[in-house]
Amino acid sequence: MIFKVFPAEELAALYELLAVNPIVGPVLKGRDKKDNALYDFALTSGFADLALDYGQTMHSAKKFFLPHREDLCTFTLSDHDWDKHVDYGAYQHTVLFGLHPCDINALNKLDKVLMESVYPNPFYGAKRSNMFIVGHSCSPTPSCFCRSMASDSVIRGFDLFLTRLDDSYFAEVNSAKAYHLLEKIKSYHATDRDHKLFRHAVSEKNKKITAQVDTSDLTKILDMEFHADVWQEWGDKCLSCGTCANVCPTCYCYGVEEEVDLDLRHARKEKLLYSCNLVDFAEVAGGHNFRPESHTRLKYRYYHKHRGFVEAYEESLCVGCGRCGNACLADITVPEVIASVRGGDNNGK
Numbered sequence: 429m430i431f432k433v434f435p436a437e438e439l440a441a442l443y444e445l446l447a448v449n450p451i452v453g454p455v456l457k458g459r460d461k462k463d464n465a466l467y468d469f470a471l472t473s474g475f476a477d478l479a480l481d482y483g484q485t486m487h488s489a490k491k492f493f494l495p496h497r498e499d500l501c502t503f504t505l506s507d508h509d510w511d512k513h514v515d516y517g518a519y520q521h522t523v524l525f526g527l528h529p530c531d532i533n534a535l536n537k538l539d540k541v542l543m544e545s546v547y548p549n550p551f552y553g554a555k556r557s558n559m560f561i562v563g564h565s566c567s568p569t570p571s572c573f574c575r576s577m578a579s580d581s582v583i584r585g586f587d588l589f590l591t592r593l594d595d596s597y598f599a600e601v602n603s604a605k606a607y608h609l610l611e612k613i614k615s616y617h618a619t620d621r622d623h624k625l626f627r628h629a630v631s632e633k634n635k636k637i638t639a640q641v642d643t644s645d646l647t648k649i650l651d652m653e654f655h656a657d658v659w660q661e662w663g664d665k666c667l668s669c670g671t672c673a674n675v676c677p678t679c680y681c682y683g684v685e686e687e688v689d690l691d692l693r694h695a696r697k698e699k700l701l702y703s704c705n706l707v708d709f710a711e712v713a714g715g716h717n718f719r720p721e722s723h724t725r726l727k728y729r730y731y732h733k734h735r736g737f738v739e740a741y742e743e744s745l746c747v748g749c750g751r752c753g754n755a756c757l758a759d760i761t762v763p764e765v766i767a768s769v770r771g772g773d774n775n776g777k
């Protein structure tokens with residue numbers, strides 16, 4: 429890895445160099461009832477739109493790779509035959525500016541399933557390959573438990589990663605394009621002093637991470653506690669609204685719907701992101717529902733994240749971003765659920 433440093437005021441120049449392409453970044457969207465700032469990833473129209481000091485965005489940047497609704501293909505009838513049209517939806521290079529380590533790690537996990545598996549998803553792959561990613565250091569919120577999930581730092585899956593030092597940026601350079609970009613602004617190779625400042629900034633950030641999940645032997649404990657009463661208790665609280673999957677940067681389950689126009693001349697096959705917590709997620713033809721009760725659905729979401737994915741990829745599918753707990757109207761949080769399944773040996777704090 430190459431490390432460079434540039435003065436903080438050069439960040440606007442970096443943004444302008446990248447602005448030949450659309451730039452998506454964290455933007456202030458409004459305030460909640462308690463006057464807390466609400467951020468989300470959105471298309472920016474200028475450097476001033478970027479709110480790089482955000483704690484956490486409401487949604488992840490997943491929607492720019494996995495849109496909530498997406499046509500897999502469309503069909504048009506012409507000359508008594510169907511023309512099939514497939515559009516991967518990646519029309520131009522896009523810049524994602526200001527992703528935190530947890531969200532880049534989330535993309536790296538999605539890559540394993542959607543780009544590197546036996547059945548890659550070309551819709552995701554096309555958008556991912558067209559994305560220039562500039563990561564940015566974070567200021568952890570009380571609900572961040574990324575450190576427990578080994579997602580508080582990132583070493584791949586980005587072009588450039590910026591850590592704010594006092595009056596400069598420490599840049600981790602991960603692609604040739606990023607290197608050449610930094611050549612165009614005032615920058616220099618990091619010195620020993622910069623390395624020290626970087627380590628200090630990381631250590632200060634780590635002190636702010638207070639939420640934890642004890643993941644030791646978690647897959648085994650989940651196997652042992654498959655029939656534990658706590659699942660029923662959490663299921664009784666769960667509203668089966670699917671919000672947790674909607675805001676989660678790593679939930680990728682989807683359903684497919686087919687539609688034919690009444691004039692029988694056009695048809696489409698559409699993919700919709702779905703949540704395993706929704707009541708009909710495991711319903712099959714004929715009306716049988718394999719998971720009719722909310723606790724079975726909630727439980728399987730946890731088993732996918734913390735057990736099945738670990739078995740397949742030797743890492744969890746949760747990056748500890750805390751979004752699901754923040755968004756849940758029933759106040760169901762990952763640290764509390766896992767602590768309760770472990771039998772109270774972790775207070776989730």
Ligand code: SF4
Nearest residue numbers: 666667669670672756
């Ligand atoms: S957001 Fe909360 S209430 Fe809604 S499905 Fe998820 S766990 Fe259940």
Ligand code: SF4
Nearest residue numbers: 676746747749750752
């Ligand atoms: S399960 Fe919750 S904490 Fe984990 S990555 Fe998804 S939204 Fe973030």
